[in-house]
Amino acid sequence: MVSPSFSTKLVFFACFVLFTFSHKLVTGESDKVELNLYYESLCPGCQSFIVDELVKVFDSDLDTITDVKLVPFGNAKVSNNLTVICQHGEEECKLNALEACVINTLPNPKSQYKFIRCVENNTDNWESSCLKGYGNEKAINDCYNSDLSKKLILGYAKQTSSLKPKHEFVPWVTINSKPLYTKLDDLVGQVCKAYKGKTPLPKDCSSAALSERKMSNVEFSYVDEIISH
Secondary structure (H helix, E strand, C coil): CCHHHHHHHHHHHHHHHHHHHHHHHHHHHCEEEEEEEEEEEEHHHHHHHHHHHHCCCCHHHHHCHHHHHHHEECEEEEECCCCCCCCCHHHHHHHHHHHHHHHHCCCCCCHHHHHHHHHHCCCHHHHHHHHCCCCCHHHHHHCCCCHHHHHHHHHHHHHHHHCCCCCCEECCCEEEEEEECCCCCCHHHHHHHHCCCCCCCCHHHHHHHHHCCCCCCCCEECCCCCCCC
């Protein structure tokens, strides 16, 4: 016969396991590497990082171990009356707002990234080359032309200002909340190193693949840098 105390312990353990599993489902916890990019749309270094570097995550099996979050605010400032002033001028504010709406509207990170990569690769003609090619054109336009785009940008402003340590320049990249600072030439290797999940590492984490995935030097835009525009 099983003792009452043992039965009680067994029930408690089962409840604990169920709670832990349910908590992970509710909170969205996973073993994936959290890669956050804090950027602004007309920063040359941000553009090259998005177009040439992040593509290595989304166009490979690395996206199976990585959660990428894009935060389009960068070195912009918010005045006392909540006016947003962007480092590279008004056009950058417009593109930041557009990309915030893309992130809010499109259903998954890969779709968001592909649209934003298209914009960053062609900031002068993005309307003809990007807007109609990825769907949800009306929803994106409705967001962009409403107060929602401003609310989204102010939300990204709060996320950026809450960084610890504070960001010093853009592109500012964190992996599992830790900044990479200027060490962006080996993003793939850093993601592979940070992964602690139980499934095997993707093939792109092999030494041969890593040796081919170094990037060139990035041009950083610093927080207090004055940009002529």
